[in-house]
Amino acid sequence: MYDALLFLSFGGPEGLDEVRPFLENVVRGRGVPPERLDAVEEHYKHFDGVSPINARNRELIAALRERTDLPVYFGNRNWHPLVEDTVAEMTRDGIRNALVFATSAYGGYSACRQYDDDIARARAAVAGAPTLTKLRHFFDHPLFVQANADAIRAVMIDGARVVFTAHSVPTAADAAAGVPAEGGHRYSRQVAEAARLVAGELGLAEYDVVWQSRSGPPQVPWLEPDVVDHIEALHEKGVEAVVVSPIGFVSDHVEVVWDLDNEAAEKAAELGMGFARAATAGPDPRFADMVVELMAEHLAEVPPRALGEVPSAGCTVDGAPCAVDCCLPAKRPAR
Template sequence: MTDALLLLSFGGPEGPDDVIPFLENVTRGRGVPRARLDAVAEHYLHFGGVSPINRLNRELIAAVEAELRAAGLDLPVYFGNRNWHPLVEDTVARMHDDGVRSALVFATSAWAGYSGCRQYHEDIARARAAVPNAPELRKLRQFYDHPLFVAAVADGITAAAATLGRPARLVFTAHSVPTRADDQAGPPDAGGGLYHRQVVEAARLAAAAAGYPEYDVVWQSRSGPPQVPWLAPDIVDHLDALAASGTGAVIVCPVGFVSDHMEVIWDLDHEARLRAAELGIGYVRAATPGADPRFARMVVELVAEQCSGGSARRLGAEPGWGSGTDGAICALHCCGA
C-alpha cells in the first residue's frame, strides 16, 4: 500500500541571499573554489537571485494533486529537494510525523546515470537515515520514452516553430556529463552510455512526433577542468558550425530538462541566444514539458502503474529502469559513480 507521493527535485534559490548557500550545498565535498561559486552566482543574480525551479515544481504539484483527485487516488503530495528548501530530509521527517508509512517518489529527471537516477536514490537513502522509523520510499521508474512525455516535448517544438515562421534546424540539447560517467550509466546488463542513448532515443521519438526527419543532438552546461572529456558537441559550438554551413534559423529543444531552471534560462535563453544573434541565426527555444498538462497526467499514470501492477507504457528502444512492472527495480548502486 502507498500512503503518499513525494516529488523529489534538485532545488534552487528563491532570493539573492540564498544563492551562495545553495551553491555551497550543490558543490559540497567537491573542493570547488569560492571564486568559481561567485562566478556561477552571477548567473542567478542576473535573474534577481531566483531560479524558477521551485515555483514550477509547486505548480506541478498542484497539477498532480488535481490529476490524482480526477483519477480517484487519495494521496497527499509532498515536496523535497536535494540542495535547497524544502530539503528532502525535512520533508521525510514531516511525512513521518503525518503518519506516512510508505510513499512513492517521483524524481524530476527522466534519465539513467548517476546525476539523473542514482543520486536521487542516494537522496532517498540519506533522508531515511536521518529520520528514525522513516517511511518506506520507492522511486518511480525512468520516463524518457513515456508517450505523454514525448507528446509534450513534440508539441513544444511545434509551438516554437510557429513563432519563428521560417524553416529552421531542430537541435535537441541535454546536460552534458563526463564521458566516463556516461560509460557507467545504467545497470550492468543495460550496457554503457545509457544516459546518452536515452537522450538520443527521446530526441528521435520527439522529432518523429513533431514531423522532423532531420535534427541534431548536442549538449550543454558542462563544467569542471577542460582536460576531462565530456559529451559533445556543446550547443554554442554547434551554433557556430551551423552558421558556417549556411543554416539560417534553429529551434532549440531542451529535451534533457523537465522544467526551466538556470541551465535553461542562462545557458540557452541567454548565452546561446546571444551567440545566435551574433551569428545572424534566427533562434527560438521550445518550452520544457513540465508545465504541459500531460506531464502531470504522466506522473499520475506512473503512480497508478506502480500501485496496480499495470503495464508500463513505453515507446523507446533503449532500457528504462525503475520499479515499473516492465523494468528491474533500481538499486542504490545500479549506476556507476
Template sequence: MARTAEALLWLSFGGPERPEDVMPFLENVTRGRGVPRERLDAVAGHYMHFGGVSPINALNRDMIAAVEEELVAAGLTLPVYFGNRNWHPMVEDAVAQMSADGIGSALVFPTSPWGGYSGCRQYHEDILRARSAVGPNAPELMKVRQYFDHPLLVEAFADAIRAAREQLPAGCRRRARLVFTAHSVPVAADAAAGPPADGGGLYSRQVAETARLCSAAAGFTDYDLVWQSRSGPAQVPWLEPDIVDHLDDIAAHGAAAVIVCPVGFVSDHLEVVWDLDNEAADKAAALGMQFVRAATPGADRRFAKLVVELIAEQLNEAIPRRLGDVPGYGCTWNGAACAPACCAAPPRSGAGT
C-alpha cells in the same frame, strides 16, 4: 507490487529563492568536489542575473498543484510532499513530516526522467539519506521508473517544437534546423551509466532515444543532438558538442534559423533560461541566425497526467506505456540501487555545477 502507497514524495534538485542563499546553495551542491571559488562566483552571477532566485522551486510547486488536481480527477487520495536534494525544502524535512503525519509508505517522483548517476542513482541516495535521518519510523519509499520515453512526455515536447517553429518568420520555417539539448555530463560518468551488463552510456542513449521520438512526432526527419551546461575542468572530457559551439557549425553550413528543444529538462530552470535563452540566443543573434526555443513540458497538463500514470502503474498494476527501445530502470524501494554497480558515482574531485 506487494506494498501500497499512502502519499507521493516529489523529489527535485532544489534552488535558492533569496540572493543571500545563492552562495550557500552552490557550496552545498559542490561540497567535496574541489570546485574553485571563481567558478562558484561565476555561477552565482547567473543566479544574480535573475535577482538571486532560481525558478526551479516555483516551477515545482506549480507542477505539484497540477498533479494534485489530476490525482483528485483519477480518484486517488494521495497527499503530495515536496523535498529537494540541495536546498530547502530539503528531502530530509519532507520525509520527517511524512513520518509525523503517520505516512507508512509512499511513491517517489523524481524530476529527472533519466538513468545515470545524477539523474537516477543519486535520487536513490537521497531517499536512503532521508530515511536514515528520520530513523526507524521513516516511511518506506519507492522511486518510480525512468520515464524518458513515456508517450505523454514525447507528445508534449513534439507540440512545443511545432509551436516554436510557428514563431519563426514564415520564410525560414521549413529550413530551420532542429537541435535538441540536454545537460552534459563527464564522458566517464556516462560510460558508467546503467547496469554494467547493459554496456554503459545509458544516459546519452536515453536522451538520444527521446530526441528521436520527439523529432519524429513533430514531423522532422533530420535533427541534431548536442549538450549544454558543462562546468568541469577543461582536462576532463564531457559529452560534446556544446550548443554554443554547435551554432557556429550550423551557421557555417548555411543554417538561417534554429529551433532549440531542451529535451533534457522538464522545466525552465536556470540552465534553460541562462544557457539557452541568454547565451545561446545571444550567440545566434551574433551569427545572424533566427533562434527560437521550445517550451519544456512541465507546464503542460500532460506532464501531470504522466505523473499520475506512473503512480497508477504501481497502485493499480497498470501496464507501463513506453515508446522507445532503449532500456529503462530506476524503480526500487528505500534507496536500493537497480543493480550492483549500476550508475556508479563519478569521482568527486574537480566536478562542476
C-alpha cells in the same frame, strides 16, 4: 499500499543570500573550482537570485493534487524544502509507504542514482521513516514525448534546424551509468532516444543532440558538443535558424534560462540566425497526467507505456539502486 507521494527535485535558491550556499550544496565533494561558482553566481544575480524551478515545481505539485487523492509532499536535494526535512514531516504525519516521483526522466549518476542516495540519506536521518519507492524513468513515455513535440511545434521556424539539449556530464560518468545495461552510456543513450522519439513525432528527418552547462575542471572530458559551439558550427554550414529543445530538463531553472535564452540566443543573434527556444515539458498538463499514470502503472492498475528501444530502469525501494553497479559516479582523476 501507498499513502502519499513524495515529489523529489533538485532545488533552487529564492533570494540572493541563498545562491552561494545552494551552489556549494550542489558541488560539494566534486572538486569544482571556486571560479566556476563565481561565474554561476553572477548568472543568478541577473534573476535576483531566484531560480524558476521551485515555482514550476509548486505548480506541478498543485496539478498533481488535483489528480490524486494521496497527499503530495515536496522535497529537494540541494535546497529548501530539503528532502530530510520533508521525510521527517511525513513521519510525523504517520505516512508509512510513499511513492516518489523524481524530476528526472533519465538514468545516470546525477539524474538517477543520486536521487536514490537522497532517499537513503533522508530515511537514515529520520527514525521510523516511511518506505519510499521511486518510480521509473519516463524519457520514452508517450505523454513526455508528446509534450516536448508540441512545445517545439509552438515555436517552430520555417527551415530551422531542431537542436535537442541536455545537461552535460563527464564522459567517464556517462560510461559508468550503463553498468550493467547493454552497451553502457545509459544517460546519453536515453537522451538520444528521447530526441529520436520527439523528432519522429514531428516528422523530422534531421536534428541534433547537444549538451550544455558543463561545470567541471577543463582537464576532464565531458559530453560534447556544447550548444553554443554547435550553433556556430551550424552557421558555418549555412543553417539560417535553430529551434532549441531542452529535452534533458523537466522545468526551467537558471541553467536553462541563462545558457539557452541568453548565451545561445545571443550567439544566434550575433551570427544573424533565427532562434527560438521550446518550453520544457513540466508545465504541460500532460506531464502531471503522466506522473499519475506512472503511479497507476506501479500499482498494476494500467499497463506500462514506453515507446523507446533503449533500456530503462524500474522502481527503486528505500534508495537501493536498480543494480549494485548501476549509475556509479565517475572516478575523479588523480592530480
